[in-house]
Amino acid sequence: MMLLQVNHLQKIFQTRFSKEKTIALQDVNFSVEDGEYIAIMGESGSGKTTLLNTLATLDKPTSGSVILNGHDVTKIKENKLAEFRREHLGFIFQDFNLLDTLSVRDNIFLPLVLGRQKVRVMEQRLEKLAPKLNIADLLNKQPFELSGGQKQRVAIARALITEPELVLADEPTAALDFKNSESLLALLEGINETGQTILMVTHSAIAASHAKRVLFIKDGRIFHQLYRAKREAAEFMQEISMTMTNLLGTEVR
Numbered sequence: 001m002m003l004l005q006v007n008h009l010q011k012i013f014q015t016r017f018s019k020e021k022t023i024a025l026q027d028v029n030f031s032v033e034d035g036e037y038i039a040i041m042g043e044s045g046s047g048k049t050t051l052l053n054t055l056a057t058l059d060k061p062t063s064g065s066v067i068l069n070g071h072d073v074t075k076i077k078e079n080k081l082a083e084f085r086r087e088h089l090g091f092i093f094q095d096f097n098l099l100d101t102l103s104v105r106d107n108i109f110l111p112l113v114l115g116r117q118k119v120r121v122m123e124q125r126l127e128k129l130a131p132k133l134n135i136a137d138l139l140n141k142q143p144f145e146l147s148g149g150q151k152q153r154v155a156i157a158r159a160l161i162t163e164p165e166l167v168l169a170d171e172p173t174a175a176l177d178f179k180n181s182e183s184l185l186a187l188l189e190g191i192n193e194t195g196q197t198i199l200m201v202t203h204s205a206i207a208a209s210h211a212k213r214v215l216f217i218k219d220g221r222i223f224h225q226l227y228r229a230k231r232e233a234a235e236f237m238q239e240i241s242m243t244m245t246n247l248l249g250t251e252v253r
């Protein structure tokens, strides 16, 4: 089933007082099947964040459409956007975005509380998620008591607890060391294997190599894609790095 279709997406930034325009997205086209794990790669300034923000309905495109499950999310009214995001999308950010005044449990429950979900339902879902994410012992702690890796696993629980159609991740390993990055990437891969569709933006070839398909963006256009097929992440990473070097003319981290 087709979950997401991005058609002729264009985003032009223009400041109010200057005539200068920046074309952040020129003409972006791609689609995502239900159950895919997509990484979007590109160098700094290529339009990755702008694309992610548009898919997340945090920003409106200049033109084009983003069809999620048959509905154009770019047409959703301002006062319905928060509810739409809560019900259909999960977010994982590079800096975790946990609220320090709430316990880990309440951070995870937050999107469900806002959606007025029953306590029983919330607890049942958390009971299933917590052991998978290895956070069962952390639920009564405050975020500032956790390590970076633990914080990101809590953030993943918060993203998954609403059972979203699509999880959007923005450089989820950027603030983690190598070991924690590797285990987080393995975890995301496992979550995808259970059927969760994930779209991740990154400029790390290592992170991208854990996805099933990598889209390369340059100057606001998708210009190339690679499929992982049955390969190990390490082998796929070689091809991603080579693609970045050859086609973008940049060295990657």
Ligand SMILES: Nc1ncnc2c1ncn2[C@@H]1O[C@H](COP(=O)(O)OP(=O)(O)OP(=O)(O)O)[C@@H](O)[C@H]1O
Pocket: 013, 014, 022, 023, 024, 042, 043, 044, 045, 046, 047, 048, 049, 050, 051, 203
């Ligand atoms: N709010 C804004 N106003 C004006 N220009 C912007 C705005 N946001 C982004 N841009 C410009 O749009 C282009 C794409 O930026 P974007 O942040 O999407 O790139 P990126 O690929 O995410 O880069 P990075 O990897 O450095 O985060 C850049 O030229 C940027 O300067």
